[in-house]
Amino acid sequence: MKKLLVFFSVILFATSFMFAAGQVEIFSWWTGGGEEEGLNALIELFNEWYPDVNVINATVAGGAGTNAKAVLKTRMLGGNPPDSFQVHAGEELTDTYVITGLMEPITDLLAEWGISDKFPEDILSICSYGGEVYSIPVNVHRGNVIFANNAILEEAGVDSIPLDWDGFFAALDKIKEAGYVPLALGDKNKWPATHLFEDVLASTLGPDGYKGLWDGSVSFDDPKVVEAVEIFGRLMDYVNEDHAAGTWQDATLMVQDGRAAMNVMGDWAEGYLKTLGWTPGVEFDWSVVPGNEGIFMVVSDTFGLPKGAPDAENAKKWLKLVSSVEGQDTFNPIKGSIPARVDADKSLYDVYLTWSMDDFATNALLPSIAHGSAAPEGFITALNDVINAYVTDRNVEKCVDGIIEAAEDNL
Numbered sequence: 261m262k263k264l265l266v267f268f269s270v271i272l273f274a275t276s277f278m279f280a281a282g283q284v285e286i287f288s289w290w291t292g293g294g295e296e297e298g299l300n301a302l303i304e305l306f307n308e309w310y311p312d313v314n315v316i317n318a319t320v321a322g323g324a325g326t327n328a329k330a331v332l333k334t335r336m337l338g339g340n341p342p343d344s345f346q347v348h349a350g351e352e353l354t355d356t357y358v359i360t361g362l363m364e365p366i367t368d369l370l371a372e373w374g375i376s377d378k379f380p381e382d383i384l385s386i387c388s389y390g391g392e393v394y395s396i397p398v399n400v401h402r403g404n405v406i407f408a409n410n411a412i413l414e415e416a417g418v419d420s421i422p423l424d425w426d427g428f429f430a431a432l433d434k435i436k437e438a439g440y441v442p443l444a445l446g447d448k449n450k451w452p453a454t455h456l457f458e459d460v461l462a463s464t465l466g467p468d469g470y471k472g473l474w475d476g477s478v479s480f481d482d483p484k485v486v487e488a489v490e491i492f493g494r495l496m497d498y499v500n501e502d503h504a505a506g507t508w509q510d511a512t513l514m515v516q517d518g519r520a521a522m523n524v525m526g527d528w529a530e531g532y533l534k535t536l537g538w539t540p541g542v543e544f545d546w547s548v549v550p551g552n553e554g555i556f557m558v559v560s561d562t563f564g565l566p567k568g569a570p571d572a573e574n575a576k577k578w579l580k581l582v583s584s585v586e587g588q589d590t591f592n593p594i595k596g597s598i599p600a601r602v603d604a605d606k607s608l609y610d611v612y613l614t615w616s617m618d619d620f621a622t623n624a625l626l627p628s629i630a631h632g633s634a635a636p637e638g639f640i641t642a643l644n645d646v647i648n649a650y651v652t653d654r655n656v657e658k659c660v661d662g663i664i665e666a667a668e669d670n671l
């Protein structure tokens with residue numbers, strides 16, 4: 261009898277695969293704390309909605325797509341696309357995949373699902389090209405945030421995170437005197453240094469000046485760019501000595517385990533801190549980077565439909581899920597991002613994310629360089645190299661010349 265039961269279970273198991281409505285391969289780099297949990301929650305929901313479609317979770321580890329982006333590009337150019345993939349809104353989507361003819365327009369899908377007007381115009385426009393939508397934003401991350409260990413700030417006598425550079429440097433000195441690393445950095449993969457630099461750039465140029473870099477009305481040899489390089493250089497006097505050996509997670513962990521006071525990072529760090537057991541407003545606080553008041557650095561993760569996706573119908577099911585209120589409200593409270601949908605349920609979001617939502621609604625929205633929205637890949641790669649060399653040699657003139665050259669060559 262027992263044997264018979266085992267036999268029938270095996271048959272049942274095998275046939276469930278034979279009759280499954282196939283699979284869907286979803287490509288991303290979400291393997292870090294907070295990221296992985298968010299993605300898993302989405303996949304679980306997908307399994308509930310479409311129990312007969314098997315999700316192949318194709319991830320390539322490395323924050324901000326350090327390794328994933330190259331793997332994806334090779335696959336896309338080699339005619340071997342996944343069914344859908346994580347891609348930043350803006351140039352990363354349009355320059356790399358849309359203009360090259362590798363994506364299907366999905367404007368009609370949004371209309372069919374009645375959600376064409378459910379995303380902020382500013383975000384949907386950077387998911388679009390030539391009048392067609394090419395990807396669906398699943399979230400909006402904020403890039404220009406400082407996360408701080410409250411106990412260390414208190415011990416060092418820093419009441420709140422100063423919003424101006426003078427006050428901020430004074431706070432960094434106090435923290436240093438108290439025996440802690442003032443600012444954690446993990447730039448092994450280069451982009452975290454560029455990430456910090458772009459926030460400093462936004463602070464010296466202001467919203468219009470920063471936007472001007474991308475429409476050509478502001479030149480990269482502007483004195484405000486030089487000022488940003490100088491401020492960024494001063495900040496490097498306060499980072500951990502082993503910064504070049506660590507990742508963004510390592511830097512966030514330094515804040516959580518009490519070695520460092522602060523870390524400038526996108527709010528995926530908030531998702532990570534929560535998975536480490538911290539509660540926003542209790543063990544940690546946050547602020548915008550000095551000089552960034554009224555500025556929201558936008559990092560938006562989106563999903564689209566590659567041309568020649570092997571399971572296009574199932575890919576559309578994935579897109580329907582990530583574009584839904586339920587999908588967004590399942591993913592974002594865990595991921596540390598706010599929903600892109602304007603009609604999401606605000607009550608599900610914690611005190612940090614509610615702060616972010618309020619600022620998103622009222623601030624100037626600027627596209628991130630480090631996370632692919634403002635500039636094409638060639639510029640980002642060149643800038644990463646220039647900034648990383650500067651972290652070591654601290655040669656302001658060489659750095660500024662390098663930035664100008666990167667712009668001349670790639671913009």
Ligand code: GAL
Pocket residue numbers: 289290292295322323324325401526528559560561631
């Ligand atoms: C960003 C991405 C986030 C988060 C982060 C760290 O580029 O938009 O979702 O994953 O990298 O990996």
